[in-house]
Amino acid sequence: xxxxxxxxxxxxxxxxxxxxxxxxxxxxxxxxxxxxxxxxxxxxxxxxxxxxxxxxxxxxxxxxxxxxxxxxxxxxxxxxxxxxxxxxxxxxxxxxxxxxxxxxx
Amino acid sequence: xxxxxxxxxxxxxxxxxxxxxxxxxxxxxxxxxxxxxxxxxxxxxxxxxxxxxxxxxxxxxxxxxxxxxxxxxxxxxxxxxxxxxxxxxxxxxxxxxxxxxxxxxxxxxxxxxxxxxxxxxxxxxxxxxxxxxxxxxxxxxxxxxxxxxxxxxxxxxxxxxxxxxxxxxxxxxxxxxxxxxxxxxxxxxxxxxxxxxxxxxxxxxxxxxxxxxxxxxxxxxxxxxxxxxxxxxxxxxxxxxxxxxxxxxxxxxxxxxxxxxxxxxxxxxxxxxxxxxxxxxxxxxxxxxxxxxxxxxxxxxxxxxxxxxxxxxxxxxxxxxxxxxxxxxxxxxxxxxxxxxxxxxxxxxxxxxxxxxxxxxxxxxxxxxxxxxxxxxxxxxxxxxxxxxxxxxxxxxxxxxx
Numbered sequence: 104x105x106x107x108x109x110x111x112x113x114x115x116x117x118x119x120x121x122x123x124x125x126x127x128x129x130x131x132x133x134x135x136x137x138x139x140x141x142x143x144x145x146x147x148x149x150x151x152x153x154x155x156x157x158x159x160x161x162x163x164x165x166x167x168x169x170x171x172x173x174x175x176x177x178x179x180x181x182x183x184x185x186x187x188x189x190x191x192x193x194x195x196x197x198x199x200x201x202x203x204x205x206x207x208x
Numbered sequence: 209x210x211x212x213x214x215x216x217x218x219x220x221x222x223x224x225x226x227x228x229x230x231x232x233x234x235x236x237x238x239x240x241x242x243x244x245x246x247x248x249x250x251x252x253x254x255x256x257x258x259x260x261x262x263x264x265x266x267x268x269x270x271x272x273x274x275x276x277x278x279x280x281x282x283x284x285x286x287x288x289x290x291x292x293x294x295x296x297x298x299x300x301x302x303x304x305x306x307x308x309x310x311x312x313x314x315x316x317x318x319x320x321x322x323x324x325x326x327x328x329x330x331x332x333x334x335x336x337x338x339x340x341x342x343x344x345x346x347x348x349x350x351x352x353x354x355x356x357x358x359x360x361x362x363x364x365x366x367x368x369x370x371x372x373x374x375x376x377x378x379x380x381x382x383x384x385x386x387x388x389x390x391x392x393x394x395x396x397x398x399x400x401x402x403x404x405x406x407x408x409x410x411x412x413x414x415x416x417x418x419x420x421x422x423x424x425x426x427x428x429x430x431x432x433x434x435x436x437x438x439x440x441x442x443x444x445x446x447x448x449x450x451x452x453x454x455x456x457x458x459x460x461x462x463x464x465x466x467x468x469x470x471x472x473x474x475x476x477x478x479x480x481x482x483x484x485x486x487x488x489x490x491x492x493x494x495x496x497x498x499x500x501x502x503x504x505x506x507x508x509x510x511x512x513x514x515x516x517x518x519x520x521x522x523x524x525x526x527x528x529x530x531x532x533x534x535x536x537x538x539x540x541x542x543x544x545x546x547x548x549x550x551x552x553x554x555x556x557x558x559x560x561x562x563x564x565x566x567x568x569x570x571x572x573x574x575x576x577x578x579x580x581x582x583x584x585x586x587x588x589x590x591x592x593x594x595x596x597x598x599x600x601x602x603x604x605x606x607x608x609x610x
Contacts (some may be wrong), residue, residue, distance in 0.1 A: 140470065142413055155253075159429065160413040161507035164472065 106202065107195040113147045114191060122189060127192030131166060138164040148194070154201040212384045213610060214553050215452040216295025217439030218287040218395075221547060222258035222433055223407075223536055225286070227294060229556045235583040237565035238538045241419050241431050254415045258433030258538025276339060277352060278317030279399035283436035283543075285356045286347035288393055294356060295452055297391070299358065308389035309354040309363035310380040311438075312372030314542030315405065317344035321428050322402040349397045353438075361389050367542070369466030371597035372396055377439065378461035378603055384441050385458075393447070396546030397418035397439035406432070412471075420539075422503035422532035422564050423510045423578045425571035430504040433441070433538025437546035454539040456553040456609040459590070460489025466600025468475050473509050473596050478516035481602035482594065486520070489606035491590050492523040496606070498561050498591040500552040503532020504539055511573045513596065518576075529586065530605050531579040535565035545595040549605060555610050560585050598600035 115122040116160070118134055131141060141163040145156045155156060164189060188194045219225060222240025223233035233240070240258040249255050260283070265274050268286050277285065283596065292299075320343040327333040342348060347365040354363045362383060368375040373396025380394030409415055409432060416429035447454055462484025466477030486493060502513055510532075518525045533551045540547055551562055560583055567580035593605045 142411075146411060158413065160471075163413065165507060167550075 106199050107192070109147065110195040110198060111150065111191060113151065114144055114194070117147060119146050125191050126180065127190065127195065129193070131192045132189070136167050138149055138167055141166055148198055152198060153201050154198065154205060156197060162188070210385050210387060210443035210445065212381050212441055212458045213444045213447050214322040214439050214455045214458065215442055215447050216291035216293070216297060217455060217553065218290025218292070218294060218438045219435070219476045219547065219550055220260055220263060220283040220287045221435040221437070222260055222538060224289070225260070225262060230550065231558070234533060234536055234551055234562040235560060237536060237581055237583070239419065240433070241538055244401070247403050247406070251403065252406050252407065253410050254417060256417070256419065256431055258431055258540070259401060262521070265541070276342040278295055278320045278348060280313060280315070280317055280397050281349040281352045282371040283344070283399055283434070283474055284353050284438065284544050287395065287397070287436040287438040288353045288357060291395070291438040291440050297440055299312065303390050304360055306361040306390050307359040308361045308380055308383050308392040308394070309359045310366065310376045310383070310392060310394045311350040311353060311396050312366045312370050312374070312376030312542050313346050313349055314367060314372050314398055315344035315400040317348055318400035318402050318405055320344040322404045323490050326356045342544070343568055344446050349520055352391060357393065359393055361379060367562040368601040368603070369597035369599055370539070370541050370544055371595035371601050372542035372545065372601035373437070373547070374549065374593065374595035374605060375463070375601070377546065377549055378463065378605060381458045381461055384443060391440060391442040392465070393438060394441060395436060396543040397436035398540045398543040399434045400541065401432060401434050404544035407606035416505060419566055420505040420535045422501070422505045422535055423514070423567060423571065424567045425569040427505045427507065427510060430534065431538045433468070433540040435537070435540045435543050435547055436458065437543065437550040439546070446585060456520055456556040456610050457608045458605060459491060459608045460485045460606040462486070462488055462584060464602045468600055473512035473516070473600050474600060475512050475515035475519055477600055478513060478594070478596050478602050479519035481604045482520035482592065484514065484607045486590065491608070492519040495519070496524070496590045496592055497529060497586065497588045498552070498555055499528055499553070500548050500591065501529045501530050501532045501594045502533055502594050502596045503564065505532070505534055509596070514576055524573070524575060528576060529561050529579050529584065530576050531562055531564040545593065545603065548595070549593045554593050554605055556588050556591055556607055559588055561588065
């Protein structure tokens with residue numbers, strides 16, 4: 104199963120939504136996710152792929168607060184680079200990178 | 209209605225386990241946060257905490273007794289004994305018969321629990337230690353304090369996560385105020401720096417990896433701590449009659465529930481508790497000089513608490529000195545409100561405002577006077593100590609100069 108499909112299914116399952124509602128462009132904020140939902144989703148992905156996704160609770164909150172005022176939420180990667188964490192596709196991209204980094208070790 | 213005063217303070221904390229050591233570290237902004245040494249850290253991502261480092265149970269308990277006390281009860285009993293000594297209190301049989309023991313705690317005997325489940329699940333041992341239950345029950349500290357001091361009146365444990373200590377002291381205050389108890393031994397205790405809770409807190413993603421910087425723009429989360437603070441409360445009349453030392457007067461207590469989010473602070477709920485405490489104390493917002501804030505050092509708490517202070521104090525917020533002791537003490541959850549009440553009472557006693565340590569940069573969303581890094585000598589007539597718990601349970605005490 105492609106990572107994007109896994110991510111869609113994990114997010115859909117966590118939010119109790121039909122998976123068809125989720126495309127790579129769907130914003131987590133628009134799915135009605137709360138910050139603790141995001142933390143649970145990240146946890147489920149970490150468990151599934153045995154990776155560590157560095158996302159702080161306040162970033163998760165900013166991510167799902169509507170009208171957060173432009174600044175998209177970021178996940179601070181181990182190389183110190185901030186990567187966007189707003190859409191289903193963003194999440195999949197982060198997981199893909201971390202899985203690839205793990206495989207190359 | 210009795211006027212209620214604090215006549216004894218006992219502490220076991222990451223910055224020292226005497227009242228004097230505790231106060232001098234607070235004023236000098238010397239933090240108790242450091243590397244975790246109390247448990248193996250190889251499975252932890254977070255490697256810092258505010259541990260109580262100078263505590264040796266054998267100094268306080270005979271070996272047979274020690275076996276019955278989880279670390280959170282040891283802290284409570286040692287702090288309670290110190291509070292009674294500090295108050296120069298000699299308990300008559302009549303007073304002891306009605307004296308209250310009201311203690312806040314969030315996690316129970318976590319060391320015992322962790323050990324017990326490690327044996328069962330990791331080591332596949334067939335049985336648990338027979339003293340597991342009496343050690344781990346969350347009322348154990350309260351029971352052992354009442355047993356140790358012979359206090360036979362109302363006694364119970366209050367659990368409201370990070371507000372437990374403040375809620376407990378508020379209850380004890382009401383009892384002495386209304387005459388339900390002639391004196392009360394009250395406070396909070398917590399010792400949950402074990403691998404299980406560390407991992408669970410890590411998973412919530414609110415812990416800082418470096419240190420605790422309340423209200424600073426560069427704040428990066430909270431740091432877990434442990435400890436206990438206990439107080440002797442009695443009527444002002446009784447304290448004056450026996451010539452007891454008086455640190456401060458308890459003037460008012462306010463509580464509220466956010467009825468909103470399970471983890472995020474709600475400025476409305478927090479402000480309602482502050483207002484309720486001021487009304488109960490019959491103190492105008494403009495007459496409060498100092499607030500010892502909840503100030504956990506998370507992005508959300510400090511921003512939300514600042515908004516709550518502005519809501520509760522209106523224009524007077526501009527003149528208010530606000531500081532958080534958590535940069536120095538860490539966050540000791542159920543004990544935090546008690547440790548911070550000790551800081552607040554001692555601020556009134558010494559007429560000195562302890563600073564917010566580790567303060568680096570102003571945040572436009574935290575725009576009050578946080579007394580950064582340096583203590584301030586200032587006249588303090590009235591002060592406030594606030595606790596806002598996970599689950600939205602808020603408790604606030606207002607104190608006056610003795």
